[in-house]
Amino acid sequence: MKNSGTFLIGFHVPVAGGFSAAVDYASDLGINCIQIFSKNPRGWSAKPIAGQDALDFKKKRAAAGIKYVIIHTCYLLNLASQDPALRKKSVFSLAEELERAKLLGADYLNTHVGSCKGCPPELGIKTVADSINEAFKLCVSSPMLLLENTSRLRPSIGGSFSDLGAIIGLVAEKKRLGVCLDTAHALGAGYEVRTGAGVKALLKEIESKMGLEKLRAVHFNDSKAPLGSGIDRHEHIGLGEIGKAGAAVLLKARALKSLPFIMETPKSKPEDDRKNLAVANKLRVFP
Ligand SMILES: [Zn+2]
Numbered sequence: 656m657k658n659s660g661t662f663l664i665g666f667h668v669p670v671a672g673g674f675s676a677a678v679d680y681a682s683d684l685g686i687n688c689i690q691i692f693s694k695n696p697r698g699w700s701a702k703p704i705a706g707q708d709a710l711d712f713k714k715k716r717a718a719a720g721i722k723y724v725i726i727h728t729c730y731l732l733n734l735a736s737q738d739p740a741l742r743k744k745s746v747f748s749l750a751e752e753l754e755r756a757k758l759l760g761a762d763y764l765n766t767h768v769g770s771c772k773g774c775p776p777e778l779g780i781k782t783v784a785d786s787i788n789e790a791f792k793l794c795v796s797s798p799m800l801l802l803e804n805t806s807r808l809r810p811s812i813g814g815s816f817s818d819l820g821a822i823i824g825l826v827a828e829k830k831r832l833g834v835c836l837d838t839a840h841a842l843g844a845g846y847e848v849r850t851g852a853g854v855k856a857l858l859k860e861i862e863s864k865m866g867l868e869k870l871r872a873v874h875f876n877d878s879k880a881p882l883g884s885g886i887d888r889h890e891h892i893g894l895g896e897i898g899k900a901g902a903a904v905l906l907k908a909r910a911l912k913s914l915p916f917i918m919e920t921p922k923s924k925p926e927d928d929r930k931n932l933a934v935a936n937k938l939r940v941f942p
């Protein structure tokens with residue numbers, strides 16, 4: 656699936672008109688990667704996916720040249736929760752999302768690790784790993800699960816790649832796990848992603864904590880909140896704290912260029928996605 660010659664870029668796209676409508680949205684924009692929700696991201700219930708719908712989506716996706724499909728899990732899921740009922744619900748929901756991702760032929764399922772609301776970080780990390788182990792047992796084969804870094808600082812977990820590496824270290828089926836780098840979250844968590852040296856240091860951390868091959872996708876977002884703020888607020892590409900120069904550094908980083916870049920930028924006006932795509936294309940010039 657990897658093609659280092661092609662710029663792999665896209666957006667989180669709406670599925671309001673069904674899964675196939677997401678492909679139409681992508682084709683209309685001219686993008687080759689998409690991220691979608693497979694169910695309402697703010698509810699627990701999930702309408703079963705009809706076999707025909709999944710088949711149509713996969714056919715249409717292939718015809719449209721969509722190279723990567725990433726599914727983002729529901730926001731209610733909390734794999735780190737210390738509340739047994741919520742954790743159990745989250746494990747079942749994750750297993751269900753893995754099944755749905757498989758049915759839709761997705762390349763990855765992307766998830767947040769959740770929060771244990773001030774519990775010791777080591778306990779939070781262990782809880783997330785236990786939850787993933789349980790979900791993997793319930794769904795024995797699936798697309799790779801990607802853990803997304805958060806913008807939250809300690810005592811919260813998941814803001815650093817050292818936390819994500821520690822989670823992977825405690826999961827039995829490590830081959831089924833990877834990570835997704837959210838650039839806005841990374842800046843919020845204190846990673847200097849706007850300079851070559853900063854990106855190099857970040858990649859070095861990923862290499863030492865889990866191996867670079869675990870890094871599978873980028874959530875390419877600018878940030879309204881400054882470096883080390885611990886705040887998650889996305890901004891249009893080039894218009895936030897990362898800025899145009901910082902965005903260009905990320906777009907040109909050799910270690911990232913074969914990865915799908917998914918923008919989760921604001922969609923307040925219909926032309927927003929087109930504008931962000933144009934800016935990204937312009938800033939990306941390979942040496
Ligand atoms: Zn996310």
Ligand SMILES: [Zn+2]
Pocket residue numbers: 837839840887888889
């Ligand atoms: Zn975010």
